[in-house]
Amino acid sequence: MTTTAPTPARATVFRGLPRVFWLLFSGQLVNRLGGVVLPFLAFHLAGRGYTAGQVAAVVSAYGLGGLGGQPLGGYLADRLGRRTTLIGGLLATAGCLVLIAAAGDLTGLTAAALAMGLAGDVYRPAASALVAETTPPHLRARAFGLMHWAVNAGAAVAGAVAGVLLAHGFWLLVALDVTTGVAFAVIVAVGIPRGRDRAVPRPARNGYAVAARDRLLLLALLLLLLGLILYAQAAYALPLALAADGLPASLHGLLITLNGAIVVIFQPVFIAWLSPLPRLPVLGVSMAVVGAGLALTGLAVHPWHYVVTVVLWSIGEIGMAGFEATLVADLTPEGAHGTYQALYGWTAAVARFAGPAAGAVLLQAHALWWACAATGALCAVFAYLLMPALDRRVRACGPPAVPDGGSAAG
Incomplete structure (x- = not known):
């Protein structure tokens, strides 16, 4: 930690x-x-x-x-x-x-x-x-951010190759x-x-039993869950908004391509800028930017309006990427990185299920876009409120020794 x-x-x-x-x-x-x-x-x-x-x-x-x-x-x-x-x-x-x-x-x-x-x-x-x-x-933020970049870069090439194969x-x-x-x-x-x-190192007890009693970790995972459910609306609600405005499906394909291009081109630059900064403020601001970008989708009418919104929430996505897993890693006791990272991955999986369901309910109530803005702002406040607890955890535990990444020992 x-x-x-x-x-x-x-x-x-x-x-x-x-x-x-x-x-x-x-x-x-x-x-x-x-x-x-x-x-x-x-x-x-x-x-x-x-x-x-x-x-x-x-x-x-x-x-x-x-x-x-x-x-x-x-x-x-x-x-x-x-x-x-x-x-x-x-x-x-x-x-x-x-x-x-x-x-x-x-x-x-x-x-x-x-x-x-x-x-x-x-x-x-x-x-x-x-x-x-x-x-x-x-x-760590730089490393996890680059792993996210590798996923997006590989997926972009894979999509083009798969259509031919x-x-x-x-x-x-x-x-x-x-x-x-x-x-x-x-x-x-x-x-x-x-x-x-x-x-x-082998944990003395099952990592999940330790995690279940780690209230700061559970609060951090709740923050990440809110942010990931918010981000899920980019995949679920964006095409519905385009359809409601009578815009073609081809525009959705172009917008997704634009999102991928922004991440692939600009993420290495943003990683260099953001990685020295504290985790929680970056996460909170990034989630607020995603919320603002998605909220503006509710005001979009013309194709160029949607381009602006995608650029905005793509910037927020870059800020979230890497810092989520890094925050969990900073909270992990020795020997339990596998189970703690699994909890983060499971949180992301839950968000992929819950995101469309939440979006559907809010869209029918004509409240989705306002809810996106409110959720982004809530995440920023939530992250700010967690900062003192994270600082206390760091002061109490002190920085652990980090193994040499080039050696055989881990």
């Missing part, structure tokens, strides 16, 4: 990070370059003649599995080790992808999608735990996804020594 430390002005966003981080960054980038099956699964199933309800059942099964994947991955990461969990989770995910492609009926597809949701998130807490443990505390058969998408997942596992197996798992 640490506070931030100043970063030299001459340092760039890419300097000073440990070798283990760059291995994980490279693996994540490669893995996301092949993340093409799930985004196009609905198109594939519809092409096979499945109804909209049946497609929804398969996709929902995947989401349900995802709710269990993060907690399982966090437990395994703290008990079996980060390296072992990473490799096992990635290989299991590759196997589930093959099962989805080979399934011959709806029952098999649903079961494979459920297994895929469970396996697909197992590796994430282990990867986040390694980033938290091997990166000096004052560089799908025309030649769904198995090509599966082959690419499996190959990149296995490549990530190989990078971890070759680049991260076995000794790291043996050197991981």
Whole structure:
């Protein structure tokens, strides 16, 4: 549990990070370059003649599995080790992808999608735990921000590649996804020594039992949940607003592309500016910016209005990225990074479920856009109120020793 430390002005966003981080960054980038099956699964199933309800059942099964994947991955990461969990989770995910492609009926597809949701998130807490443990505390925001950047950069390329491959058969998408997942596992197996798992401190008690009594962590997760439910409206409510104004679906595609381009181009610059700053103020202000950008969607009429709103909430997204996982890492006791990061991942999964439901209720009540502005402002106040408690935690515990990210020990 640490506070931030100043970063030299001459340092760039890419300097000073440990070798283990760059291995994980490279693996994540490669893995996301092949993340093409799930985004196009609905198109594939519809092409096979499945109804909209049946497609929804398969996709929902995947989401349900995802709710269990993060907690399982966090437990395994703290008990079996980060390296072992990473490799096992990635290989299991590759196997589930093959099962989805080979399934011959709806029952098999649903079961494979459920297994895929469970396996697909197992590796994430282990990867986040390694980033938290091997990166000096004052560089964690930069490291987690760059991991978010790798996901977006890889996804942008994957979307373009997948459209071409799908025309030649769904198995090509599966082959690419499996190959990149296995490549990530190989990078971890070759680049991260076995000794790291043996050197991981084991918590005296289950990490989730410790977390359940950590009131500051629970309050921080509540803050993150509010911010993530708010951000979910960018995916759920934006297309509905466009449709209500009679604007074409192609505009939605352009706006999503604009959001991705802003993140990919500008996030490294913003990371360099923001990473030396305290976590909670950056999170609070960023959530308020997201809320303001989404609230202005309610006033948008013409396409250029929507462009302005997307630019605004995309800037807020960049500010949120990295600082969420970093805040959780700063609150984590020794040996429990896997379970604590899993709780953050589970919070994000809950937000993806709750966001559309909350948006639907508020949209029907004609209160969604006002609620976005109010939620953003509430998050900023909430973050400000948590700052004294975080400062007291830091003073009470003091900064922990951070392992050398290039060594075998963790």
